[in-house]
Amino acid sequence: MSLNYEQVIEKYEPTLGLEVHVELNTKSKMFCGCATEFGAKPNTQTCPVCLGLPGALPVVNKKAIESTILIGLALNCSIAPYSRFARKNYFYPDMPKNFQTSQYDEPICVNGYLDVEIETDEGNKSFKIEIERVHMEEDTGKSLHVGGNTGRIHGADYSLLDYNRAGIPLVEIVTKVIPNTGKYAPQVARAYVAALRDILRGLQVSDVKMEQGSLRCDVNLSLSSIGSGKLGTRSETKNVNSLRSVERAVTGEMIRQASKLEQGERIIQETRHFLEESGQTRPGRSKEQAEDYRYFPEPDLVPVVPESKWIEELRKALPEKPADRRKRLQAAWAVPDKEMAAMVNAELLDTVEQTVLLGADATKARSWWLGEISRIANDRNVFPTDLISVKDVAEIIALISKGELTDKLARQVVEGVIAGEGTPTDVIGKRGLKVVSDDSQLMKSIEAAIAASPETAERVRGGNIPAAGALIGAVMKATGGQADAAKVRELLLKHLGQ
Amino acid sequence: MLIRESASKMAEALANKEVSAVELTNQHFEQIEAVDKDVHAFLYLDKEGAISQAADIDKRRAAGEKLSPLAGIPLALKDVLTQKGVPTTCGSKILAGWRPPYDATVVTKLKSAGVVILGKTNMDEFAMGSSTENSAYGPTHNPWDLSRIPGGSGGGSSAALAAFEAPLAIGTDTGGSIRQPAAVTGTVGVKPTYGGVSRYGLVAFSSSLDQAGPCARTVLDTALLHQVIAGFDPRDSTSINQAVPDVVAAAKKQNVAGMKIGIVKQLSGDGYQKGVENKFNEAISELVKLGAEIVEVSCPNFEYALAAYYLIAPSECSSNLARFDSIRFGLRVGDDGTHGAEEVMNLTRQAGFGREVKRRIILGTYALSSGYYDAYYGSAQKVRTLIKRDFEAAFEKCDVLVSPTAPTTAFKIGEKANDPLAMYLNDIATIPVNMAGIGGMSLPCGLADEDNLPVGFQIMSPAMKDERMYLVGGALEAALLAKWGKPILDFAPKLVGSK
Structure with a gap:
């Protein structure tokens, strides 16, 4: 029998741990000069190095190190004066060298934290999420399993391999154990990933597109009986790929584990996969448990020894923290809390700000992006800026302010631009919309x-x-x-x- | 015929237009044709490529272009370095048929210096061995005595030199694979400072130990080749960004008066053949006559070098050789629709790797396993640090260190094939150099009384002081040549059919 969430939190205390993988947006790969563009024809962005051909050697991408240090600094980490890459050894067809060049016991950034805030019935609550480490590694290639029923390697007729992604720089951000979140665990997990995403976006080090996999989250979760003081066995749910899924995965795992414990069963330490449709998790291959990665320091690379002068320069160049920026913009635009939150939740803060920077009135910019344009975007299941550019919206708002368009006419102009009839001026001309x-x-x-x-x-x-x-x-x-x-x-x- | 000359002499003949590069190349192919069925130094001959390269040099010389000193000189390339479009096997079945799409940096440098690459030479599979018997393509035979091993892993390169199939060769040295073959074939071989020559395109056995280097019949030729292949390479992170020492000037200087030469106490005695020690001591007397000061130094941690080496090298190899999985290149076994990807990987590796390679992969996999890492790999790294310190302390007392290169002369093919430990002991004197990342040279110092086979004299110099071994080597070579009256290879029996 399955418990409901209220029953779970009455008896159990969750302990969280989150691992986030971020694909950096460097122009070239982690250890070679190949391009990293998303969506290129398979195997066109490869070379002897990222194909792991015999004799090829890696060279570290300095920009990737810079991005990782920036992330570490933004997360209040100490930057290691000396860190090393290590080889993580295991066989898989889409991993060219059959080892992943990663960092192990000597990561580049350690001991940071990130404050997150959540809204609750009892008002806003803050949590300090401690960061254990931020380290660099390379991505693997992609396998496409053809035939069979599961889309997995077992039972497939054949597999196709694309190494364009192999060697793209990844940064892994690992929290320490997050205790005492209680019933807010799902919300805290979501808020953390959202805050992290905002920071990464602000640093401009990643596209942070969860749906394209440039930001992926693994959720570690265990339960202990309230008052027992004993940590339970944890499960690791892999590749949770949206903010909503993070929240659902935590809730789902809490319910699954509690229901098992209620029945007197034990929780197995295992890797699980999140199922988008049901919000539940299914077990991964149990074989992964026995994996011994035989880590050892990567002999083909020299240690990373960033000069302290460089680190200080990067620290000075850090952009405004997202939370500070939000406060500043809210004051400047005189936006009520609720609408500010709506803008942030809709991920339209940047868009509105850019529109305002082009001269548009803040209130108008906000109401156009969050109103009419978002409505159409939601209908079509796309992001508002996929429909119309910031520049076009700013132009339309300017025409309204000049009295050359009424709101009603402006709606038609927006519709025309979205329909691909050209710029606002084109649409006004073609449709004869201009106020006489x-x-x-x-x-x-x-x-x-x-x-x-x-x-x-x-x-x-x-x-x-x-x-x-x-x-x-x-x-x-x-x-x-x-x-x-x-x-x-x-x-x-x-x-x-x- | 110029094939018995040194590369420097050949270069003079080319410069004076006494011979063309095409003629010189053809002379070597003729010699290869005549003797290589017995020696088996080569795995692949690139006649077309070599002749066209030589013709290009002739054309450029005729046009009055200023060419590099070794332009038009033939060379034998160890089959562990990639050459674009030319089969590269590393002596293994698992790479059969693979033609790399890129040149190793060493090959790029050779090509741009106009050196003519004749073909790829035989080696122990993935450079694991001391006799070239571990090649999947059959052993190479020592030109001094075809029933004996030419050393290893680079036996093909040194045998090609000793059989006058090429005046220059490239080897690679992880634990002695350049120096020990040089020692047992009466040729010269240098392992440069680690990081002195790019490893890009050198198929890795043990990344932290591997180093490509020059091989030839004289110290000066070796220096000329060293100068061509050495230097910083941005494609190799472990490459040293410093000027290459002037090894050619050092090789020509021939003055060791006042130099302090240290004999390593630990690299003699038990296990060293009497004749080897005698010839080594005679060479020391020559150096004394030339005004060098001899000191004895102790390197107590060398005792553990071999044990530590056989943890570090297999550990790295277990990871480096993981990429040979049939997926992207080389051999593929079992891909018949009945096996999954993992099974095909397994079947390929089972069929493609030889016994010694498997032995080392298993050893290394074990040493790196969780729970054993600290005791094995971790301890071995500590020993490595201690060996470095031994060298540092020794180099405070002297300019170079010397020892016999190998404890014995060439042994019989098959003699140690079933005794890996006995085989490993061959590298006891060469391994410390790799562990410390410093430079080492082997040059011939005579024929052992017992068997009339060549003995190697090893010179070790501090990191990035490679010129010192050329300085001492050049002086010793000249003194010994004067004493013998002719080059050591002239004492070797003539091969059947040799030109």
Whole structure:
């Protein structure tokens, strides 16, 4: 029988540990000069080094080291004055050398922390997540198993190998044990990965696209009976690939483990795989348990000994922390908490900021991106910036501010740009959407007439429609009698709320 | 025929247009044709490539281009270095048919110096052995006595020199694979300082010990080749970014007066053949006559060098050789639709690797296993540090260290094939140099009284002071030549059919 979440947290205390793998966005691979672009034709971004051909040797990508140090600094780690690469030995067809060049007992960054905040019914709560290590390694190639029912290597008819990914720099960020999260464990796990992602994005060291696998999370979780003081056996759930999945994986594992314990069963230390559809996990191959990686220092590489001067330069170059930046932008834009949170959750903070930097009004930028554009994007299951560029949105907002577009017309322009009809100017031209320029001319004269006779205008606002005659006359005079009196009347009354 | 001349003499003849590079290359192919059926130094001959390279040199020389000193001189390349498009087997079945898509940095340097690469030479499989008997393609025979081993692992390269099939050769030395073959064939071989010559394209046996180096029949020729292949390579992280010592000038200087030469106490006595020790001592007397000062030094940790070596080298090899899995290159066994990928890997490695390679992979896998790492690999690394310290202390007292290169002269083919420990002991005097990453040279110092076979004299110099071994080697070689009246290889019986 399965417990529900409330039953689980009444009896058990979860202990978390999170390992996050980040693909760096360096132009070249970790140990050779091959390109790293995503989606290239299979095996076109390879060379003797990343194919592990006999005789080829690795050379460390300095940019990758720089990125890793930046990550370490942003996570408040100490940077090791001396660290080494090590070989992790195991056989797999998509791993060219049959060892992965990684770091083992001498990682480059150690002992950091990251503060995360979650919203709860009892108000916001902070957790300090301690970071054990940040280290560098190389990615493997990709296998595509063809035939069979499972898509896994066992039972496949044949397998195709693509080594484009082999040797792409990876950074692994490992937390220490995260205790005392209680019922908030799933939320804390999610908030940590989200905060980490924001930091990495701010550092511009990775694309941090979870759906493309450039950020992947492994969740370690164990349960102990409340008050027992004894840690339980942990499971490791691999490759959890979205923020929502992180939260679900923790919840799912808590329920699974608690249900087992309730039945008097033991938890096996094992690797599990997260199932996106059900939110549950399934066991991995039990064979992986017995793996002995025979780590030893990589003799083909020299130790990494970053100069302290360099580290200090990097420290100075660190960008503003995401949490600080959020506070600063919220104040500058005068956004309420709730809407700020909405913007962050929708991952549109950068987009809005870029739009504002192009001259758009902050409130308008926010409402366009989070409103109309997000609505269409959600319908099509894409990200808003996949539909329309920041530049186009800024231009549309500028036209609204100038009075050349009404909100209603602007919606049509957005629709046209998304439909691929060209730039906002193109769409306005093709669809004939522009507010008649006469109108804007007229509006200026109308505003002038109102400014000249505020008492009259007030009377019209108060409901005295015939009083408008004097103002209409003033506008007609100012425009040399060329304006359409009916139009002037219509605009004037509308402007004055009648 | 110029084949018995030194490379320097051949270079003069080329410069004076007494012979063309194509003619010189053809002379060597003729000699190979005549004797290599008996010697079996070569695994592959690249006649077409060599002749076209030689023709190119002739053309450039005719056009008045200034060429490098070794342009047009033929060379034998150990089959452990990649040469683009030319089969590279490492003496193993597992690489049968593999043609690398790239040149090793050493090969790039040879090509740009105009050196003519005749072909690839035989070796113990993946450079594991001291006799070339571990080659999957049959042993190489010592030109001094075809029933004997030419040393190993680079027996093909040194036999090619001794049989006048090439005046220059490239070897690689992980525990003595350049120096011991040189010793037992009466030729010269140098293991440069670790990091002095790029390892890019050298198929790794033990990455922290492997080093490519020059082989020839004279110290000066060896120096000329050293100068061509040495230097910093950004593709090899362990390559040293410093100027190459002027080894050619050192080889020509021939003055050791006042130099301090240290005899390593631990590299003599038990296990060393009497005739080997006699010839070594005679060479020491020559050095004394030349004004060198002889001191005895003690390197107590050398006692553990062999044991530590046989933990470090197999450990690294167990990992380095993991890539030979049939997936991307080389042999593939069992891919018949009935075996999975892992089984194909297993079957290929079972069929493709020879006994000695398997022995070392198993040894290394064991030594690196969790629970054993500290006791084996960890302790071996500590011994390595102690050996380095022994050398450092010794080099405070003297400029170079000397010893016999190998404890015995060439043994019979098959004599030690079933006794790996006896085989390993062959490298007892050469291994410490690799463990410390310093330079070592072997040059002939005479024929042992018991068997009339060549004896090697080893000179060891501190890291990046490679010029010192050339200085001492050049002087000793000249003194011995004067004493013998002719080069040592002229004492060797003539091979059947030799030109």
